[in-house]
Amino acid sequence: MRVLAFVVPILFALSAEQCRAQEITRIGILADFSSVTSDGVGTAASMALQDAPDRDRRFKVETIWADHQRKPDIATSIARRWIDTEKVSAIVVSGDSGVSLAVAGVTGEKNVLSIMSDVALLPRERKAPTFNWTSNDxxxxxxxxxxxxxxxxxxxxxxxxxxxxxxxxxxxxxxxxxxxxxxxxxxxxxxxxxxxxxxxxxxxxxxxxxxxxxxxxxxxxxxxxxxxxxxxxxxxxxxxxxxxxxxxxxxxxxxxxxxxxxANDATRDWAKRFVNARRDRSTVLPDMIEAGIYSAVRHYLRALLEARDSNVDRVAEKMKQLPVDDFFAPNGRVRANGQLVHPxxxxxxxxxxxxxxxxxxxxxxxxxxxxxxxxxxxxxxxxxxxxxxxxxxxxxxxxxxxxxxxxx
The missing domain is CATH 3.40.50.2300 (Response regulator)
Incomplete structure (x- = not known):
């Protein structure tokens, strides 16, 4: 018993030290919940975290999400709060190009990486890395x-x-x-x-x-x-x-x-995983927004882990260097202007x-x-x-x- 009494405090001490060494990374997801459900968005993000594991346990990754209601003022207010008080490292926006551009202004001002689902042409002058991922008009x-x-x-x-x-x-x-x-x-x-x-x-x-x-x-x-x-x-x-x-x-x-x-075996396999992973036990199948959020979050995490650093510019550069190659963008890559090439x-x-x-x-x-x-x-x-x-x-x-x- 004396041995156990000695070992256990050391294990707890190591665990505490390990926690102190981890960097907390929060990803904020803004979506139009009239088109998707928060559980669907959360499920897609959780799957991405599982599929890009941090084996070195360097980062503690959390996701938060909110409904922007297709209103730029609501979206920018949420984005500012997330950056200032929640300390998010990246924001993923989906469901409205006007909202996306408004949030891009906030992330540029605050030097936070952003991934836009639906902006046709990203601003030429960008103060922080911005990516276009899923679709646009x-x-x-x-x-x-x-x-x-x-x-x-x-x-x-x-x-x-x-x-x-x-x-x-x-x-x-x-x-x-x-x-x-x-x-x-x-x-x-x-x-x-x-x-x-x-x-x-x-x-x-x-x-x-x-x-x-x-x-x-x-x-x-x-x-x-x-x-x-x-x-x-x-x-x-x-x-x-x-x-x-x-x-x-x-x-x-x-x-x-x-x-x-x-569309194909890869999309069907992921959709089956998605339905099985839903906490609300809904059988509603995933759509473009959930698939895009999964792909964007997974690729961001892969870049974060490869860079071994949360610096926004270094992570962005890794995102452009690494191939995407998932069910959403087979043989995909991110171009220098931040546009994901996908079918x-x-x-x-x-x-x-x-x-x-x-x-x-x-x-x-x-x-x-x-x-x-x-x-x-x-x-x-x-x-x-x-x-x-x-x-x-x-x-x-x-x-x-x-x-x-x-x-x-």
């Missing part, structure tokens, strides 16, 4: 436009919000369509309050490309013209959106996404008769390799599709100077 919308024209869609009606970003997306989409030989029948705008003059397209087999989130008014018109108008959704779109709107109203609609749980899936909502099992919601029409999707996001077709090397690091377009996509 430009990557998704212009990849979709390329696919549609190359697969027989000729006449287009573009519907976008009457904001600066909406106008820019409509113009970029028009450039892609006409550059590949398609026709723009009309471009119409709506306000965020839902004020909209409606569709006027009269050409047969018109494809309506919708940007933003005001779908119901457009669907009302398409419901009346089924067989003549086809729907394509150019903004990031989620499985929960299909449930909210109703699958019957969206049958055969085409959109692009950075993740679909049933984009062109998918179509299945009709009721085509559904084979629970969760069988989408049909994968095409998988666009990461660098080809980056080319599409330039805004006009590259001179030769697939010609741009993955190692190219131009800020806004992956093509090399001698074969560059237009920057405007």
């Amino acid at each position: 430009r990557l998704i919308g212009l990849s979709l436009a390329n696919y549609l024209v190359e697969n027989g869609h000729k006449n287009f009606s573009i519907v976008a919000p009457n904001t600066a970003s909406g106008t820019a997306l409509a113009k970029a989409t028009s450039n892609v369509v006409t550059g590949l030989g398609g026709n723009i029948i009309e471009v119409s705008n709506y306000s965020w309050q839902g004020s909209w003059s409606g569709l006027r397209a009269s050409a047969p087999d018109t494809t309506v490309v919708m940007f933003g989130y005001f779908l119901n008014g457009i669907l009302d018109q398409i419901d009346d013209q089924k067989g003549r108008l086809r729907l394509a959704i150019g903004s990031p779109f989620f499985l929960t959106d299909i449930d909210k709107i109703g699958r019957s109203r969206l049958e055969c609609a085409i959109f692009a996404t950075s993740f679909y749980w049933d 984009v899936y062109i998918v179509q909502v299945k009709s009721k008769n085509d559904i084979r099992y629970a969760g069988d919601i989408l049909k994968v029409l095409e998988v666009i390799p990461g660098i080809a999707a980056q080319e599409a996001a330039c805004g006009t077709p590259c001179p030769k599709k697939g010609a741009c090397p993955q190692s190219s690091d131009q800020p806004d377009c992956p093509c090399p100077k001698g074969n560059a996509c237009p920057q405007k």
